[in-house]
Amino acid sequence: MQNYPFAAEFRETYLCIMSKEIRVRFAPSPTGGLHLGGVRTVLYNYLFAKKHNGKFVLRIEDTDQTRFVEGAEQYILDCLSWCGLIPDESPVHGGEFGPYRQSERKEMYREYAELLVEKGHAYYAFDTPEELEEMRQVFKTNENPSPTYGHATRMRMKNSLTLGEEEVRRLLSEEVPYVIRIRIPESKQITLHDAIRGDVQFDTAQVDDKVLLKADGMPTYHLAVVVDDYLMKITHAFRGEEWLSSAPVHLLLWRYLGWEEHMPVWAHLPLILGPDGAKLSKRHGNKYGFPIFAMNWKDEAKGEFTEGFRERGFLPEAFINLLALMGWNPGTEQEIFSLEELAGSFDLSRVHSAGAQFDFEKAKWYNHEWLKKLSGMRLLPDVKIILAANGVQVDDDQKLITVIDMVKDRCTLMPDFLQQAGYFFTTPTAVDTDSIKPKWDEKKNLFFNELLKNYDLTQFWDKETIEKEFKEIASVIGIKTGDLMLPLRIMLVGGKYGPGVFDIAHIIGKEETTLRIRNTLSLLNS
């Protein structure tokens, strides 16, 4: 609703970008599992790129060597590939703007940091961690519980603003560790235009002198994101709302580096929240028992394991679909979208500004809808994996496809196929005889024995014959078929579920049908 006032602005940005290629990027740091919010950011990037025939870039932000986790990059790639969100450019897909890992671009950043120092927009700072901590303690008051390194404090710290040229030169030549910090103007109004929120105002008095280049020579996110977005010709930058408060730093950097007219259109996406309303985190998954990550994630070093949506039994089609509708909606009543449909309908102006709580019940509903929609053929490989993992061997794919089409409406998550399809391939080991016993009598026993005799002699094992004989014998013995259906079902499937009993009998075959009836009869008579 807040979007319409900006319609004119959108047309403007749209027109101006018509002439150049749309380029977007997803820039995760390889520090662990890829969670819902991350995948949704990828999705929106991807959809926007597809819609405008642009390019979707994957850039790995591995500038924090202390948090780097082996295997995390491959894991991210695997998640994207499972979701069908394949980058046009990435460390593995290549591209003309590489390298796509920030650690491999290390030297580029220094150059720009030094340039900023030359221009007077940044400075060297030699403060040790202890000195920084001391500063925070000294300036800490009730009104200001977390003082920052900025205009109010920087002149009392150890940096090239306070130290004098000689001293700075000496420290640098002696290789005393230092960082480069941006020099934020003392009091300046900054207006940042966000495609989702409109104009957002900041007073630089509230912004601190962020570190741009760390003591280890690596850039921080702030420097790297600006330099790389510029060098990679990014036109639209989508990221989570948690970045909004540092956006003024980025805007200033674009300006100081002299690139402001190339600055991408910003869009800060609403956060995905847990059931308690706080930013969704791994914690929520543990607490409420639903997955947070796209796929299973194992952190060998920490010995942590976190379940993923894929392994929980979600289809990528459903996962993408439910994520797309968290924070965006088409304005119509359509809720089920394929990736292609999403790419066609997606529109930045219909992205919400408020955060959305994740609802696992609704997530399951999406999967159920996709299960109903997809064919047995499409589902075959996935169902086979589930069955095989549980010791159900399937040799006849055609039969499984038939079975899947019969039972998929009854499944919500993939593991449900074990119960719903398993008994078509293996004789039930547990039979719910307790549901038969209360109404079991000699007459029913007689019926099933007669049924067995007839079935053993039957030539044609088709559904009609099976049903016809069943009803004829019931009528001869004098029992309502209704009283016999449930026992038969339980004998064949083991419990009170599944499609039509005669369909089941037909599919599992004469031998198996009579075998299962005999098995249960002996259980009942023992």
Added chain:
RNA sequence: GGCCCGUUGGUCAAUCGGUUAAGACGCCUCCCUUUCACGGAGGAAUGAGGGGUUCGAUUCCCCUACGGGCUACCA
């Protein structure tokens, strides 16, 4: 604490100042179904509060409240 963002049923949400305030999930009732589902028909449930602006505010503005985000040599 400061700054920033946000606020329509329990949840996701439509609404471009005039509607009986859509729809979906979940919940409840009924129908269909000789099981379980699917499907169908109904039901309960919403504009945070207060001020403006206006003939008329859920919609525009302000204040308050509440929620969230940020406040690292992490992203």
